[in-house]
Amino acid sequence: MTYADEPPYTTTGWHQMREYGEWRFAHAGGLLGWDGNYPAATDLGEPLSRYRLTDPITDGEEVRQAWNLGLADLLAVDHVAVPLIGAAFRAAIGSNNTTVGLVGPPAVFKSSVAAIVMHHFGTEWSADTLINVSASTPAAINQRIAVARDVLVPLDDVRDDETLHTLVRRFAAGQGRVRMNSRGDLDALPTPAGLGLVTSERRPVTASGLSRWLGVEIWAEDFSTDLIERLTRPESRAARNRLMSTFIVWLSRRLTSPRHDWVHRTGEFLAELSRENIRLAARSAQELYGGWCLLLDFLEDWNAIGASELVDDQVREVLVRTARDQETFV
Known part of the structure; x- marks a missing residue:
């Protein structure tokens, strides 16, 4: 099977194939689906050509090794790692309207940590190749933003409140959603389908802004060189x-199936947040927990x-604490 002769794919993420109807995940290296990677032309532009997924794992022990090698050290800083890992896997599930912010003073490795999380979607991301706002x-x-669908969208160095x-x-x-262009006509803004990952020294200062994002505090003592x-x-x-890559292959078989258990579990977590008076x-926080729910199902x-x-339990505890901290900024 090949998709190399089709017109180039100009967005990342899930696409339904015309011939067979199955869903495949477009990235700079081709199309990833239930039976692995297939060549396909893409035209994503820079720096988005770094969205590149390797061939998936086919052995459970290798999945365990990848978990330990890729995420064990990161999870040692759980107040940072838990929201960011949840964001990465939630992004791959499909459309949402969440932004996660890595917030802290200068020289605390915000951009480096963002790049580490971006390695889920491509090993060539670095602190120097994020989208410099x-x-x-x-x-x-x-x-x-319009091209980067069903992935984390790394927006680095946001310096002012308006931006x-x-x-x-x-x-x-x-x-x-529409905007007025220079001719006075209304242009449609394409709806983002990725999940925003922002690095900044600032956070939203209004209730409406804070309700649309989850801020993750990062400090000098969190990450050593x-x-x-x-x-x-x-x-x-x-x-x-x-x-x-292996998660996306696993998810491709389930993408359009009813997720009653997932809805129930994330609904229970939202109720828990409500009981904690977190608004x-x-x-x-519920969106990021949803990413963790399917990640843990995959690992199991x-x-x-x-x-x-x-x-x-650890994931829920960290997300509750992070969300509660955000309540204090209004």
Whole structure:
């Protein structure tokens, strides 16, 4: 089977194939589906050509090894890792309206940590190749957001409140949002289908802005130079990428199936947040928990992780704490 002769795919993410009706995930290296990677032409532009998924794993022990090699060190900093890993796998599931912010002072490795999480979608991402918001025009940023579907969209170095609010609203936008162009006509803004990953020293300052994102605090003591070096080694990058590729293959068989259990579990978590009087970040935290729910199901199916209920408890605890902290910023 080949898709190399079809017109180039100009967005990442899930596409339904015309001939057989199956769903495949477009990336710079081709189309990934239930039976692996197939060649296909893509035209994503820069830096989005770094969205490239390797061939999936076919052995449960290798899945376990990828989990340990790619994520064990990162999960040692659980207040940062849990929301970001949840965001990565939630992005791959499909459309949502969430933005996650890595927030902290200068020189705390915000861009490096964002790049480490981006390795799920391509090993060539680095702190220097994220979408630099301060050096990009609004039109260029909008174009890249529109192309990057069902993935994390790394928006680095957001320096002012207005830009931050614009980006958060951009990812929260629903179908049919329009803007006026220079001719006075209304242009449709394509609805983002990726999940925003912002690095900044700032956070939204209004209740409406905070309700659309989940801020993750990062401090100097969280990541040492040695830890960043370990997490950016080629074998660590590749492990995260192979884990995501294998997850997408697993998900492709289930993409259109009813998810009653998933809806029930994420609904229970939303109720837990409500009982904790968490309102602003509740929906965003629920979205990230949804990513973890399917990730843990995937790992269990591969017998790649034991006592997943303990991991689930840790995830819920961290997300509740992160969401509760956000309530204090209004």
